[in-house]
Amino acid sequence: MNIPALEVSHVTLARGGQVVLQDISFAVPKGSFVGVLGANGAGKTTVFRALLGLEPLQSGTVTVQGVPVHQGNPKVGYMPQMRKLVGGQLTGWSMVAAARKGQKWGLPWCGRPGRAAVDAALEAVDAQDLAKKPVASLSGGQRQRLLLAQTLLDDPSLLLLDEPLASLDPARMRETAARIHALAQARAMTVLMSAHDINPLLGLMDHVLYLARGKALLGTVDDVITTEALTALYNAPVDVVRAGGRVFVVAEGGGAALQPHDCTGGHTHA
Numbered sequence: 001m002n003i004p005a006l007e008v009s010h011v012t013l014a015r016g017g018q019v020v021l022q023d024i025s026f027a028v029p030k031g032s033f034v035g036v037l038g039a040n041g042a043g044k045t046t047v048f049r050a051l052l053g054l055e056p057l058q059s060g061t062v063t064v065q066g067v068p069v070h071q072g073n074p075k076v077g078y079m080p081q082m083r084k085l086v087g088g089q090l091t092g093w094s095m096v097a098a099a100r101k102g103q104k105w106g107l108p109w110c111g112r113p114g115r116a117a118v119d120a121a122l123e124a125v126d127a128q129d130l131a132k133k134p135v136a137s138l139s140g141g142q143r144q145r146l147l148l149a150q151t152l153l154d155d156p157s158l159l160l161l162d163e164p165l166a167s168l169d170p171a172r173m174r175e176t177a178a179r180i181h182a183l184a185q186a187r188a189m190t191v192l193m194s195a196h197d198i199n200p201l202l203g204l205m206d207h208v209l210y211l212a213r214g215k216a217l218l219g220t221v222d223d224v225i226t227t228e229a230l231t232a233l234y235n236a237p238v239d240v241v242r243a244g245g246r247v248f249v250v251a252e253g254g255g256a257a258l259q260p261h262d263c264t265g266g267h268t269h270a
C-alpha cells in the first residue's frame with residue numbers, strides 16, 4: 001500500500017478561540033513538492049503547526065507517513081517564519097551545529113558523527129564558505145541557507161518551510177526555490193513550502209495547497225490556480241491572470257489575493 005507522506009482528514013483548527021480552518025482534508029503523496037499559498041492570515045502557519053503536533057485539532061486526524069502526528073518527530077523538519085537572529089557572533093558552522101539535538105550544557109555536543117552531519121548539511125545547501133563567517137556579517141539570503149541547513153540535520157523525510165523566500169530579491173527567490181527543489185529530489189523528501197507569491201515556484205511544484213476562507217484545496221497548479229477553482233474556494237469573484245510567464249491571482253476590486261513580485265526569472269507556466 002502506498003501510504004501518503006501526509007494525510008489530513010476532516011481537520012478543524014482554531015487560534016485564539018477563532019476557527020481558522022474548518023473540516024479540511026487533503027493527502028500529499030511521498031516526494032511531492034507542494035506550494036502552500038493563501039493571503040495573510042489564511043492559516044498557512046497554523047497548518048504547519050498542526051503538522052508538527054503543536055496545535056490541538058478541534059476535530060479530525062493528521063497522520064505523517066501513516067503515524068498520528070506528534071511533537072518532536074525527527075522525520076519532520078521545520079523552518080519557522082519568525083526567525084530572530086540569535087547568536088549573531090557565532091560562526092555559520094556553530095549556528096548550524098547549535099540546532100543539533102543532543103546538546104549539552106546549552107552547547108552543541110557534536111562528536112565526530114555530529115560534526116560530519118553539520119558539514120554534510122552545509123554542503124547540501126552549498127554553504128561551506130559561510131562556515132567560518134560570523135552570522136551577523138551575512139546577508140539575509142546567506143542566513144536563509146544556514147537555516148535550511150539546520151532543518152536537514154536530522155535527515156527529515158518531510159520538510160515544512162514557512163516562507164523561506166521572504167525578504168529575498170526576485171532572482172534569489174527563484175534560485176532558493178530551485179535549490180530546495182533539487183535538495184528534495186536528491187533526498188527523496190516531501191516538501192511543503194509556504195509563499196506569498198506563486199511565481200518563483202512555478203515549474204517546480206507538483207501540487208498547490210491553497211488556503212482561503214477557512215477551506216483548503218490541494219491539486220496541480222493547472223487544477224487549482226484557475227478562475228473557476230479559486231472563485232469557488234473564496235466564494236467570491238477571483239481572476240487568475242497569466243501574463244509574461246507569470247500568474248496573478250486578483251480578487252474582486254483589484255486587490256491581489258496573493259502578492260505577486262516582479263519575478264523576471266519566472267518560468268512560463270503553460
Ligand SMILES: Nc1ncnc2c1ncn2[C@@H]1O[C@H](COP(=O)(O)OP(=O)(O)OP(=O)(O)O)[C@@H](O)[C@H]1O
Nearest residue numbers: 015016020038039040041042043044045046047081
Ligand atoms: N498566537 C495567536 N493567537 C491568536 N490568533 C492567532 C495567533 N496566531 C495566528 N492567529 C490568527 O490565526 C489566523 C491564521 O494565522 P496564520 O499565521 O496561520 O496565517 P498565515 O496564512 O500563516 O498568515 P501570514 O501569511 O500573514 O503569515 C489569523 O487570523 C491570525 O490572526
